[in-house]
Amino acid sequence: AQSVTQPDIHITVSEGASLELRCNYSYGATPYLFWYVQSPGQGLQLLLKYFSGDTLVQGIKGFEAEFKRSQSSFNLRKPSVHWSDAAEYFCAVGASYNTDKLIFGTGTRLQVFP
Amino acid sequence: DAGITQSPRHKVTETGTPVTLRCHQTENHRYMYWYRQDPGHGLRLIHYSYGVKDTDKGEVSDGYSVSRSKTEDFLLTLESATSSQTSVYFCAISESREGTDTQYFGPGTRLTVL
Numbered sequence: 001a002q003s004v005t006q007p008d009i010h011i012t013v014s015e016g017a018s019l020e021l022r023c024n025y026s027y028g029a030t031p032y033l034f035w036y037v038q039s040p041g042q043g044l045q046l047l048l049k050y051f052s053g054d055t056l057v058q059g060i061k062g063f064e065a066e067f068k069r070s071q072s073s074f075n076l077r078k079p080s081v082h083w084s085d086a087a088e089y090f091c092a093v094g095a096s097y098n099t100d101k102l103i104f105g106t107g108t109r110l111q112v113f114p
Numbered sequence: 115d116a117g118i119t120q121s122p123r124h125k126v127t128e129t130g131t132p133v134t135l136r137c138h139q140t141e142n143h144r145y146m147y148w149y150r151q152d153p154g155h156g157l158r159l160i161h162y163s164y165g166v167k168d169t170d171k172g173e174v175s176d177g178y179s180v181s182r183s184k185t186e187d188f189l190l191t192l193e194s195a196t197s198s199q200t201s202v203y204f205c206a207i208s209e210s211r212e213g214t215d216t217q218y219f220g221p222g223t224r225l226t227v228l
Contacts, residue, residue: 004156032214043118043204043219044157051214090156102217104156 002027004093006105014113015083021076021108023065023091032094033074034102035065039087047089050074061085086112117141118220120205126226133192135223137205139185146188147172147206147217148180150199157204163188164211195227 003026013019025031032051036044048059055067065076074091088107095101117140127133137146145164149157149172159172161180169180177199179191192199205220 034216036219041221043221044206045219046216049214049216102159104158106154106156 002093002103004091004103004105006108008108010109012111013081016080019078019081021089023074024072025093034092035076036090037087083112120220120223124224127195128228130194133195135190137188139207143207143209145208148190149204150201152201197227200227
């Protein structure tokens with residue numbers, strides 16, 4: 001069965017610092033991988049997704065993620081964090097054949113200090 | 115932003131009462147989903163719909179029913195609410211069932227069952 005692990009429940013960084021949020025997945029075939037962001041009181045917004053091809057994926061708001069099959073990871077990165085990036089981030093893994101098999105991680109809450 | 119609204123946005127109810135949450139979309143997408151979000155669990159799929167009057171169960175469907183009489187509306191009903199159903203409920207939509215497709219999320223409904 002597919003699963004997603006986000007090892008860090010809460011991360012705190014200073015504004016301007018680099019960021020890396022970890023995501024590990026378990027899936028028997030080639031996974032479809034997603035990162036969503038949830039601002040306080042809001043719904044989830046898609047940051048980026050990976051299906052195939054280039055393992056480094058660019059997303060919105062200056063985020064990128066790298067798929068590493070050997071490590072079963074899909075970590076999210078940003079070179080310089082802004083205060084507005086404070087939010088909760090969810091990694092999700094899906095099956096190629098249907099969207100109702102989308103499994104979410106438990107989320108990482110990002111706090112940004114000025 | 116995808117045209118998804120949820121109503122009500124907040125609701126407090128008592129154990130044993132029926133509750134209906136509404137999701138409305140203006141995108142004419144075929145697939146609609148109901149998730150619940152709980153701390154430590156991320157998002158979990160309750161039910162989904164693949165067309166008018168076509169629905170199926172998700173991971174945590176016990177105690178919930180759904181209906182879809184029109185493309186644009188997907189209702190989630192708690193026949194007899196329990197305290198364990200206190201949660202934030204999100205509706206999502208997607209154009210297709212392909213794993214490559216993106217699910218777009220509504221703003222959520224915070225439900226408290228006393």
